[in-house]
Amino acid sequence: MKRVLVGPLLRVLFRPWVRGIENIPGDGPAIVASNHLAVIDSFILPLVLDREIVFIGKSEYFTGTGLKGRITAGFMRGVGTIPVDRSGGKASEAALRTGLKRLDEGGLFGIYPEGTRSPDGRLYRGKTGVARLALESGAPVVPVAMVGTDKAQPIGRRIPRPMRIGIVIGEPLDFRRYTGMESDRFILRSVTDEIMYSLMSLSGQEYVDIYAATQKARLAAGVRQTGGPPSTAAPGGRPAPDVQVPEPPQDLPGASVD
Template identity: 85%
Template structure:
């Protein structure tokens, strides 16, 4: 019902193309780890999947008053967003518990390892919550790259503009070799870096080895974009950057398609 109500409008606006759909398992739990370029990421990705996927969202989205507040809450529920109370410094734990419950039920759980939207289209250092989620649940991690959503909805723009956007789905990552090691911070960082490296490989994004929230704070403080986040390793974990480019959409079809 959710996609029946919301999906047609979003499909018409964005005409999403997708590659790697076969990497999404037909059943069983899986963590969908995506880059994050725009608010609409959480709305567009479910359009191309046969299975329901849920993301978490700020509880404030669901508690607004007036017509605008009710419309926002209804839309967030319509696209499968789960409200999480992020007050009191408990955001990470609340997100983890929500994800673990979803995975225990055999579902798909979407998470943004960067923790917030990229301020400039680059890929930023991942937070280790995604690694904890993977090791505690035992579920595979499937990297997903959103392509062009930042062009459709630049930061600061409430309403996105209609344009074609894409989704590239990478091969599942198995971290079962680290079972029982979810409290080892070095393992958590290694797993997180591996996930971000995979995201970098399929998205073609430039990598910056600082947190996106730190970069946003620097930009807000007046630090020039060319000065912030330039002295960084070429890829997560200090590895050499893969030789990739931003994926291009298929040319042969004007509407939604699967390569």
Template identity: 70%
Template sequence: MKRVIGGPLLKLAFRPWVIGAENVPESGPVIMASNHLSVLDSFLLPLVLDRNIVFIGKAEYFAGRGITGRITAGFMRGVGTIPVDRSGGRASEAALRTGLNYLKTGGIFGIYPEGTRSPDGKLYRGKTGVARLAIESGAKVVPVAMIGTNVAQPIGRRLPRPMRIGIVFGKPLSFEEFRGTHEDRFVLRQVTDDIMYAIQQVSGQEYVDAYAATVKAQLEAGKDVSAIYAEKSDTSPGDRPVPADLSVPEPPK
């Protein structure tokens, strides 16, 4: 079983608290569908699991230069991350095929449906690759919320600061009734929105019905994204109403 390099030190630095550990199946194929706030997410999630987990991660994590870049690449390899070419096309298809093959072995496969880190801590529209994996594999999907990793290491910060981090696991979702429909784009969008809604319920995040990569690119270009927030907010995935009791989880007492 692969373990995170420096796992004991990470536990000491971030003292992760967990809610819903009983929701993680003890055996069989599982898709961990998580929000994505920080590079830390892929390092800390494996620390609280008894089973091994393999991730999909952007190829840039493996191509960093200097000491920090090499450390990041080493960590990514240490947690079993599969690099993804985010330019799309055959490269991304190959990564999803790799994930499907891994699930067929009965393992846990981690994926960030938003496709990139949230630029501002909000939850963004999910990409449908997670739905394809769930439908084709028949694996249970466990919604996961990483809490506070964006505070410990926001985008642009090279080294994280030690602080307590939370991980919340929601109840497993099954999409067996959709078997054979993995090429139906309407089904894929429905299933993806169902998964994102479950993530929102366990994370307590505000939802924006736009792709994180789009918003991030506009922010990096110095553009005003307030119109996107105004038009795409105040709702939940699948155009559901925002849950009345939505709140960010806190450490158990």
């Protein structure tokens, strides 16, 4: 219901353009793995899909106080976000099991492999939870690059500014060749790096080979590093793909492509 009410407003404000929508399976389970640039990622992506999608989201979105907290919690539930305790342990395991249940039911499950929003627009090292989901479920992984949401809603900005936002959807990745190997940490890292490489290729982002949460902690502690944090060319130590940040289609001013 919230999507029906809010969807038209979001379309007017952000005029989303989409490439590769045909890569979303018409039915059956699939893991939608996206880069994460802003809170509104979880609002815009469901808006352009014909199928319902649910996400994992940090539990803080559901525990805020006051009017803002209640609105945020209600909106997160409305777009199908599943709360997860980012401190790890049993709570995170429960969230993964919830994802597996969703996939077992034949639905779409969205996940941000970086685990948190990028602090500076770059693509950070992926966590292996997405690989576990893929190997344990056998579902394909559809990589998705959000484009421009960090410009519309930089970290610290509560209300996003109206502007065009893009979504680039890549071809599904099949990892069934690794079935039964979900306990092998080297396989999990390899699968995760392959997913992140695909996201890098779609988004044109610079890759940083540390976790986004680690970089956020360094920034919060006032740690400054000349030239930024250590980086590598691409996930898994591969050469960086020769790509650029996608541009919106050259259509008429104010037109929407979705």
